[in-house]
Amino acid sequence: MIRILKIMNNKKDTLWTLSFINACIANFMMSFSYYMLIAILPFYLQERFHANKTITGIILSCYVISALAVRPFSGYMADTFPRKKLYLLSFACFVALYLGYLLAAALIIIAIVRILHGIAWAVVTTSTSTLAIDIMPSAKRGEGIGWFGLTVNLSMAIGPIAGLFLYEHYAFEVIFYGIILSGGLGIAAAVFIKAPKKAKTPHSPISLDRFIMINGIPVAINLMFIAVSYGMVISFAAMYGKELNISNTGMFFTFLACGIGSSRILSGRLIDRGWIHKALFMGMILLSGSFVLFTFARNDLLYYPKNGS
Numbered sequence: 001m002i003r004i005l006k007i008m009n010n011k012k013d014t015l016w017t018l019s020f021i022n023a024c025i026a027n028f029m030m031s032f033s034y035y036m037l038i039a040i041l042p043f044y045l046q047e048r049f050h051a052n053k054t055i056t057g058i059i060l061s062c063y064v065i066s067a068l069a070v071r072p073f074s075g076y077m078a079d080t081f082p083r084k085k086l087y088l089l090s091f092a093c094f095v096a097l098y099l100g101y102l103l104a105a106a107l108i109i110i111a112i113v114r115i116l117h118g119i120a121w122a123v124v125t126t127s128t129s130t131l132a133i134d135i136m137p138s139a140k141r142g143e144g145i146g147w148f149g150l151t152v153n154l155s156m157a158i159g160p161i162a163g164l165f166l167y168e169h170y171a172f173e174v175i176f177y178g179i180i181l182s183g184g185l186g187i188a189a190a191v192f193i194k195a196p197k198k199a200k201t202p203h204s205p206i207s208l209d210r211f212i213m214i215n216g217i218p219v220a221i222n223l224m225f226i227a228v229s230y231g232m233v234i235s236f237a238a239m240y241g242k243e244l245n246i247s248n249t250g251m252f253f254t255f256l257a258c259g260i261g262s263s264r265i266l267s268g269r270l271i272d273r274g275w276i277h278k279a280l281f282m283g284m285i286l287l288s289g290s291f292v293l294f295t296f297a298r299n300d301l302l303y304y305p306k307n308g309s
Contacts, residue, residue, distance in 0.1 A: 015136060015147075019193045020144065022193050026091075026128070027148060028154060029183065031156065031159065033098070036182065042238065065118065066117075074123045075130075077123060083134065084131060084193060090124040094183065097120060099176075100112075134195060161251070164249060
């Protein structure tokens with residue numbers, strides 16, 4: 001009897017269930033399609049619509065601004081509506097919007113697509129994170145979050161390389177079909193996730209603190225400045241590398257992913273020891289230093305070490 005109970009408990013605490021594997025696959029394919037787009041979109045705007053760098057920057061920023069505006073509400077949606085249904089619906093909208101880039105006939109249409117894409121991204125990333133946590137056993141939640149986050153790092157490493165490879169050898173139509181296929185495979189994997197039934201909780205009145213944590217505003221402002229600088233670099237990294245005649249600009253994203261993955265290990269240990277501020281300060285110093293080096297990049301040696309540390 002005791003042995004049966006142990007087997008049942010071990011099965012209950014198993015992290016690598018079919019649902020968790022499908023969640024990881026879905027998250028990887030979604031991120032993979034996103035990073036393929038990130039790498040080639042500046043070239044697409046420049047070659048198809050003759051957009052200059054200023055217009056390209058504005059259009060690229062529409063995505064982030066819309067995602068930022070919706071993010072406070074996406075958490076409320078994930079807590080209010082069935083998470084798997086919300087996830088699948090937002091995931092389907094996210095993938096369908098890739099067609100908008102391909103069918104758009106003017107830059108204003110691209111800008112609208114970017115805004116809608118940012119909204120879908122905010123909802124789908126929030127819902128997939130909460131759904132993934134729901135299917136993890138509580139005893140292995142830390143390990144599960146680590147593996148789940150690793151799928152994003154992996155997609156960041158190979159997604160841009162795949163996108164730039166297709167850009168060098170095929171037409172943009174082929175690239176977008178590949179991006180849509182990747183997202184579609186992610187949706188197929190997400191369908192097989194078995195979401196646990198969420199216990200019904202009484203609805204509390206809607207108030208400001210349901211969407212914005214007042215005490216977190218100073219930290220959010222700090223993160224915003226970091227994210228703005230980071231976003232500007234990652235959006236134009238491939239195009240900047242082409243101007244410098246870098247041999248393989250896709251490797252930038254591989255080094256970036258390696259830097260982020262390795263820093264997760266170090267920063268996680270520092271945070272577990274209670275050194276949150278030290279880890280934050282160290283990360284900001286390294287990031288600022290890497291930005292300075294990046295401005296002086298004229299060859300592969302300085303171009304690649306910008307690794308997201």
